[in-house]
Amino acid sequence: MPLRVTIKDVAAQADVSYQTVSKVLNNQAQVSPETKARIWRAVKKLGYVPNHRARDLRTQRSHMLGYSWRPDLPHQVNPIMDLFLLSMVEAADEKGYHILPFPHPDPEKDVDAYRDLMRTGRVDGFILSSIDYNDPRIKFLQRENFPFVAFGGLQAESDLFVDVDGARGLELATRHLIAQGHKNIAVLAWPKHSRVGQNRFAGYVQAMRDAKLEMRAAWTAHVEGTFEMGYATTHKWLRAKTRPTAIVALTDLLAVGAMRAIQESGLRVGADIAVTGFDDTPMAQYLTPALTSVRQPIWQVGQRVIDLLVRSLEQLPLTETQIVLSPELIVRESSLK
């Protein structure tokens, strides 16, 4: 048995031309059941597996899907992206594809990395995440007419994307607090230039309006999503004359900052001031008290994204092209009296 078993070895074994073997493997064209069986037997016997390099060259496809993610903080971890990646890897594997992760260089030059992977034939399509308003990558890929699917909402009708309804998430959290009897609810939001941030924020506004509750400008903070900003902002709120009885945060990190500030003021999180987060970071469940948080269906997002992308690559019918999934509120002690 030769070191590398090729289609020709199989052909010799089965006593047919190697092209016929190829036909059987891709079961196209008619081949008599007997020879078919003979060929399969030979394949099994020799332990043949098709060489992907050769196939890819011939078919001009790579079965690779490029994915690049931006760490929120340099050399720090983005737990959401990790799970997302894992989900995509598994989904892709099932369909005979692989994920090719590549580094995310400085925001302006990043189109280069995409262009390179396209031109060299390394990937068949891309998965995009952390989309900005007017993301240059989107324009570029559209112009080049190269397949991609985004995690995050786009505008154009033609775009493929999967998104999580962030507004719905904050609405759930806010409604939950209102149901607990809270009226003075502050919000720790992101800077206004963030599309994801504005989307989530809208959910808070919606819930407050529906309940006819007052939204004070002083209790609406648009800040960077860090622990420090959550801490500092909450601290400020606690020193004011009237203070909120509940705080909804756009991320867990902001919520954790808020919790710390509350505890340092000698107040109890939950009993005195309720707090909710967003993302259901692994740590949320281990905090004291455990943090109520909005959990995104990241696993499903990964599955759907790959499904969409592979379908579009293989020209299969697309029943849905723009998928919006609902998040789920995980209620824990931090929002209960």
Place this chain on the structure above:
Amino acid sequence: MPLRVTIKDVAAQADVSYQTVSKVLNNQAQVSPETKARIWRAVKKLGYVPNHRARDLRTQRSHMLGYSWRPDLPHQVNPIMDLFLLSMVEAADEKGYHILPFPHPDPEKDVDAYRDLMRTGRVDGFILSSIDYNDPRIKFLQRENFPFVAFGGLQAESDLFVDVDGARGLELATRHLIAQGHKNIAVLAWPKHSRVGQNRFAGYVQAMRDAKLEMRAAWTAHVEGTFEMGYATTHKWLRAKTRPTAIVALTDLLAVGAMRAIQESGLRVGADIAVTGFDDTPMAQYLTPALTSVRQPIWQVGQRVIDLLVRSLEQLPLTETQIVLSPELIVRESSLK
């Protein structure tokens, strides 16, 4: 300009045979400076990039490095692995390689996935992590003589690996507690079948012996590395007649469980009972009190692993083949009075 610019287009433009272009691109063999320049000009003008698919077929290499990681818990996040992956992706990219992540199936069948990727020519080598004693993957790859590098120590002289000195890590943590005046130090360790666990545990033993402190069997727990086990074990310790004044844990999760148990007993973490963790999970810094933990140089591990693997693939000189890096103790409030 044709849609796909190939080497032949460049050749036509530069008025040489396409094989000569290839030679220039891989700068091997003599070509006169003039034609060289002419060819490069043509390359630039046409925006040529070599087609990786074709090159890979011809050279029988894929420039892909397979990596599969096992989530500690199904559908849960392993923050260490995430950073590790990111580091490898960047290191590989610099050297013209890519990481190919693939799913980790059930432990017994996983060799199949490795075999498949090898046979189909998808990858040139593997990175292994989460190594067990007698890991079947290692035996398999050695038998097939396929290049790989492990994150985690192996035995054989010939093996390539990068490891973090877990014993040193626990030694640092234990010595730190001893320096704080602690004498009754309990340890939350892993089951004995874990090689990583035994390695770390040895560091605790070393530090205790050096300080001539007593190690009570009752204060040595070999348990699964979960929050629940940390919590339950610590609870048990606290109810005993004499209780430890400090607890070293083999993972942050165990430490967090211990912290919770301590706090629920009305004691103060740090002031009353000191606690240290391992891994410096992102959450460690946000806990109340913040958790003292051993930080592994994950970024460096990723860089070194890729360096080793690429060197061995390209038959470059290997100065070191078995690299052990030292972790670092990050002291926070949980271990201070």
Place this chain on the structure above:
DNA sequence: CTATGTTATGCGAACGTTCGCCCGAACGTT
């Protein structure tokens, strides 16, 4: 019995590279 169609298989070519060998010209060297 020829014409026509169907079915099963074979064959040449191509995908875009790299590799090794060959060859002609220029240049010294006996």
Place this chain on the structure above:
DNA sequence: AACGTTCGGGCGAACGTTCGCATAACATAG
């Protein structure tokens, strides 16, 4: 003047597939 050497570059082949067309064998119909 004849002979090596070196340099620059060309040429055919190969990597392992898939694709489209050609063709042989056989059956069916006129």
